[in-house]
Amino acid sequence: MRIRPASPAELPLLQDIERAAGEPFRSLGMTEIAEDDPLPTDVLETYRAAGRAWVAEADGAADPVAYLLVDTVDGAAHIEQVSVHPAAARRGIGRALIEHVAADAVAQGLTALTLTTFTDVPWNAPYYARLGFRALAEAELTDGLREIRRAEAAHGLDAWPRVCMRRDLATAPPGGVTGTRPAGAGA
Numbered sequence: 053m054r055i056r057p058a059s060p061a062e063l064p065l066l067q068d069i070e071r072a073a074g075e076p077f078r079s080l081g082m083t084e085i086a087e088d089d090p091l092p093t094d095v096l097e098t099y100r101a102a103g104r105a106w107v108a109e110a111d112g113a114a115d116p117v118a119y120l121l122v123d124t125v126d127g128a129a130h131i132e133q134v135s136v137h138p139a140a141a142r143r144g145i146g147r148a149l150i151e152h153v154a155a156d157a158v159a160q161g162l163t164a165l166t167l168t169t170f171t172d173v174p175w176n177a178p179y180y181a182r183l184g185f186r187a188l189a190e191a192e193l194t195d196g197l198r199e200i201r202r203a204e205a206a207h208g209l210d211a212w213p214r215v216c217m218r219r220d221l222a223t224a225p226p227g228g229v230t231g232t233r234p235a236g237a238g239a
Contacts, residue, residue, distance in 0.1 A: 055152045057106060066096055085212075091133070118136040145209070162221065
């Protein structure tokens with residue numbers, strides 16, 4: 053597997069990955085999520101141009117099979133979107149993208165990864181908990197995370213239970229060697 057920045061020509065492929073990754077939500081009765089449009093290419097280009105869009109190629113594949121978008125929110129690397137094409141699922145590709153972003157966040161001096169996700173979807177909150185994320189209590193939410201949740205609610209995502217999650221990161225020691233430290237649960 054190879055992780056690298058997304059290229060401009062791949063942005064429509066990222067939309068295709070997002071559409072395909074949404075299909076399994078139908079089996080949970082979350083048709084609106086399955087039919088939700090992916091981010092427009094101009095928004096994806098903003099992420100790409102800022103160096104905040106990463107793709108993963110599976111061994112032997114010429115095109116990406118997964119992608120991750122990241123923002124910086126209140127001193128943390130916030131995973132805005134991570135999607136793996138179902139044909140490439142269950143191979144550790146999503147985990148590899150998250151670990152790549154974690155290492156990059158540590159190098160930037162950020163202290164945590166954050167994300168928002170559905171609590172009752174097996175490949176959402178339970179999966180992220182296995183990767184060392186923990187659910188945040190309302191009192192732990194930063195202003196930026198509260199704003200993200202407000203935007204999600206306005207988009208209709210609160211029709212299903214959602215949660216903000218955080219994984220603390222080890223900071224880079226002198227000499228520049230970096231690593232991550234899961235908060236609480238092991239991977």
